[in-house]
Amino acid sequence: MSHVKEAMNEIASFISKATELIDSSETSKMVDMLIEIYHTRKKVLVIGAGRSGLVGKAFAMRLMHLGFNVYVLGETITPRIDKGDLVIAISGSGRTKLTVTAASVAKDVGAKVIALTSHPKSPLGLIADLVVKIPGRTKLAKEDDYTTRQIIGMHEPLTPLGTLFENTCMAFLDGIVVELMKRLGLTEEELKERHANIE
Amino acid sequence: MSHVKEAMNEIASFISKATELIDSSETSKMVDMLIEIYHTRKKVLVIGAGRSGLVGKAFAMRLMHLGFNVYVLGETITPRIDKGDLVIAISGSGRTKLTVTAASVAKDVGAKVIALTSHPKSPLGLIADLVVKIPGRTKLAKEDDYTTRQIIGMHEPLTPLGTLFENTCMAFLDGIVVELMKRLGLTEEELKERHANIE
Amino acid sequence: MSHVKEAMNEIASFISKATELIDSSETSKMVDMLIEIYHTRKKVLVIGAGRSGLVGKAFAMRLMHLGFNVYVLGETITPRIDKGDLVIAISGSGRTKLTVTAASVAKDVGAKVIALTSHPKSPLGLIADLVVKIPGRTKLAKEDDYTTRQIIGMHEPLTPLGTLFENTCMAFLDGIVVELMKRLGLTEEELKERHANIE
């Protein structure tokens, strides 16, 4: 069963190296934008397709626990987005068509867009007000291979497709949650109080 | 912004330590059960609530890419489950009521249940045919604190609630995907061919 | 293609007859409970499985358009439910296990439960603070056949399983929306302003 362990170690090691590769000023700007939204009670909308969308939902759930006014694109009670609201769009390749289309509509209505992507020059990256570059081999496997191999040590990654991007993105967003807890003075107990109790 | 990095390192380090703590014979049995299901073309149903449910969906998506006949509880086209089908239930605490209820119905109809939980003696653990114990501080934060602190070095974890369980579970299941690729002789290219192209 | 027309007419006729069969005092109590929740800003949680769950989501979306603080069980940002919150549970048979379990947890935490079901004496009906009996042949087809045949004129319904219940329930809940608009003095324009604009 050593492939399971090896793959987990590849992921762990990639997340750890990513902490050095993610630009701390991008992270800092993202946190500031979230703090501002928190205080103005404006809406946050999280968008993403496939596994990136699932990572986005995991983040949205924590934002709800933190007391944000947060929604997920495509869910039942997602309301109108307006000027001053914040959209967080996740796409490793930055080319996922429905994500780019949704982000583009968000810009049209005056919302700010933060893109989490490995490709700042992608259509999503170019639309965004802020790009946080998250390393990771994405679905565009071939283009990304060289960078990924440099990070993991000049060999083919074991984990397929966007796995490294998705796990790194989840850990990064969970890091943002910790930072928001500290900055907003929120305790784990307060998060727990908002956690769903019918499940 | 150092909390973001610290939290990411806590997650990375926890995943890495988890590779030593997860029982390789449990992992091995889980892979064998999945391989058997793959060859018999029986159904896999993934169940879980909250962030554990999202991690389960990320795994279900990869099982689809691998060619499994896989479904997620609560989605539109999820069919009847029968004798011989396989249910994978994820709950850190093993006490999430709707997950336990669903797993219990699954047992009643003759499906096999694999539980991914930190608590093998929990209601979910006791129902399951196979428990894979995944370390992690779960929602039952207080009970889990001692073990977690032992793993991360006798201090309070930075990340709240089930974060360590959820990230570790995601990395573990992505490790299972790599193992299944090797055992079934599937290439990344074959996974990519099944990947959604309208998104 | 006459079966399509016949089935549509069966549905239309059933909805029309249902207006006479649904107890107006039950409807009235349901509207009063919703009006009270609207003014107290408490939460509404909608629960249901399968097609009943989809009908519930369609209602939840309109409640959001009306300005309610509404959530759907199983979606990402659904928070804790507390004493004084209102749960609307939909199940034709009143026996859908996960719906009954969720409604039962809701009662435990002190929420009020409204059940929409064809079976007031079912487990769901017995838990509920208010039952609104919606006629309709449900999944328990055999038990329901006699009543349904009486309504549609002593022949077998064309539409399978819970179709008549689900369509009637959707029309009934859309009727509740109209009543809420009148009682709360809300215009279609106000609903439209809250309607999602990224879709």
Added chain:
Amino acid sequence: MSHVKEAMNEIASFISKATELIDSSETSKMVDMLIEIYHTRKKVLVIGAGRSGLVGKAFAMRLMHLGFNVYVLGETITPRIDKGDLVIAISGSGRTKLTVTAASVAKDVGAKVIALTSHPKSPLGLIADLVVKIPGRTKLAKEDDYTTRQIIGMHEPLTPLGTLFENTCMAFLDGIVVELMKRLGLTEEELKERHANIE
């Protein structure tokens, strides 16, 4: 509570009149395309946003009960769509951006598209291989008012926004289900056997 009854009667009456307004040759073509897909075991993908999306999911669930190989856009296990697959796109206005974008990608990969819309000349209508025109006041309320008033008798409809379209669409698709049962020789018992049993 008379508004509830009046609204239900408006919906029932609209569905009934719609049976005369829906072009039976369009319905017939839609059924033929579905029958062909059923026999070739190709995929059906259902797409739609908001309440139209929910109506689409209710139809997709029944297609699964009928034994179709059916998926819903945005759900976890939705795979690649290919040449020869069939996309059913629902949008009253025919202008819902993400639905139009998705339908357009579907055309690019060689799938056939059936559009259910009140606006055959809309962007969605123009993309589609087959348009089934479903009457109904949609979100484009003003444009649709004249037609709707003609149908319901020269007064303002009680029900807001797309309610009449959505209920009519649901009844129409349930009519298609009945037609498919007859044409494919499937009994209610066979549908019930495929119905989810963990719920």
